[in-house]
Amino acid sequence: MTGFPTEATAFPPGFTVEVFAAAFEASPTPMVVTDPRRDDNPIVWANGAFLGLTGYGRDELYGHNCRRLQGPATDRTTLNRLREAIGQGRAFECELLNYRKDGTPFWNGMTVNPVRDAAGEILYFFSAQADMTDKHRLEAAMRDANGALEREVGERTADLRFALEQKTALLHEVDHRVKNNLQVISSLMLLKARRTPQGEARDALQAMADRIGALSTAHRMLYQEGDAARFEFREFADDLIADLAAAHGPGSAHGPCAARVESEMEPLALPAAMAAPLALLLHELAGNALRHAFPRERAGRVRVSARRSGESLELAIEDDGIGLTAGPPNPTGFGRMLVEMVVRQLRGTIAWSEAEPGTRVAIRVPLPADGLR
Structure with a gap:
């Protein structure tokens, strides 16, 4: 290897410069050495794999800068970074578009490292390369x-x-x-x-x-x-309750009712299939309270609440009226039977109880896995 270091102390006993050079020459990894002490940092040695990669002969490379491999599409930003690293004596890694002797482009993956003497002075730059095309x-x-x-x-x-x-x-x-x-x-x-x-x-x-x-x-x-696929239950219930309040206001077919309706709802996105059954439940229970819990225009309150409890919807309708047992019996009444039938359809449970004063109806309905948001 012309110009390569020859100090015997650089190698173990029996490992001569000639053996070292032969090993590098036989390596399948393309390798090249440049000399920054010479003008334009020219190539001073390249192994056979490098010649095979580039298509050049040694006489066409030695004494010339590696820019011989550059072409119109070689990235200038990467080149500037490479030159800066060489100027500062730093190692550098990159993948650069180079060109063979016949003009064929190839992607050259290279690692460039400075070779220093015992005093730390840079003698050469050594680069191992690989075809990354x-x-x-x-x-x-x-x-x-x-x-x-x-x-x-x-x-x-x-x-x-x-x-x-x-x-x-x-x-x-x-x-x-x-x-x-x-x-x-x-x-x-x-x-x-x-x-x-x-x-x-x-x-x-x-x-x-x-x-x-x-x-x-x-x-x-x-x-x-x-x-x-879903509806917002709070808005839905508020709309139904507003209709109920209007239906039992002055001049309504049901006669005036002095009770007010309040609601306390969590935001709940429920499956659309539950809209009709829940509408019937709310209408039947809250409407029944307004019609029967406050006789002779008695003042009072009907409260409708809904919340999430685990994977279930808990719905409660309660009033502070006269209570379940105080009202007149209605053997032909259909409302309670309808409510219980709808709750069964929803696979839920229902509990009727005296609220003292008034009545409380608590309904628990399981929800599908995606039934809550």
Whole structure:
């Protein structure tokens, strides 16, 4: 190796400069040595693997700077960092686009290290190199594949989003039409009730019209929700309670009621399938309290509360009226049976109790795993 250090103390006994040079020459790793003490830091030695990598002969490399391997697409920023490291005598690693003698580009992964003498002076720069072209080709192929996959996923997502929007619009349209049909049915029943003489038949028609109206309100709320799969129970209940209060106000068919309705609800996103049963429960229990718990325009309060408890919804309707046992018996009453039937449909439990004063109804309904937000 021309110009390479020859101090015997640099090698163990029996390991001569010639053996050292032969080992480097036989290495499959491309290697090159430059001399920064000469003008333009030229190449002073390269092994056979480096010649095979670049396509140059030794006579075409020795005495020339490594920039001979650079070309139009060689990254200038990386080159500047390499020059700065060499100028400061630091080690440097990079991957640089170089060009073979025939102009073929290849990615050159290199590590450059200074070689110092015993006094710390830099004698040479040694660089081991590797052809990283296949790696960059694979990375480019992966980027292309990822880009194609992202485009495909984006297109599929857009299709799914459109399909979901169409499905949501269809479900909202169904809710809207069901609401309109229920309103028509409720109106017809109210009209028939007004033309029916006072008595049991008229009361039954009025009660059924009110229940159908509650279902209509449920579908109206679902129609207004942005998410067709869930609804916000607090807003839903407040709307139903407002309708109930109006239905029992001055001039209503049920007669005036001096009791007020209060609500205390946690924000709960519930499955849309629960809207109609819960509407019936609220209408039946709160409406029944307003109709029967406060006779002769007695003042009072009906309180509706809902909260999450574990994986269940706890719903309570309580009043401070006359209580369960004080009211007149109603052998033809349908409300309590309807409430208990709906609770069973929801796989829940219900407990009726005296609140002293008043009545308390506590309902516990299990929720699906995704039934709460």
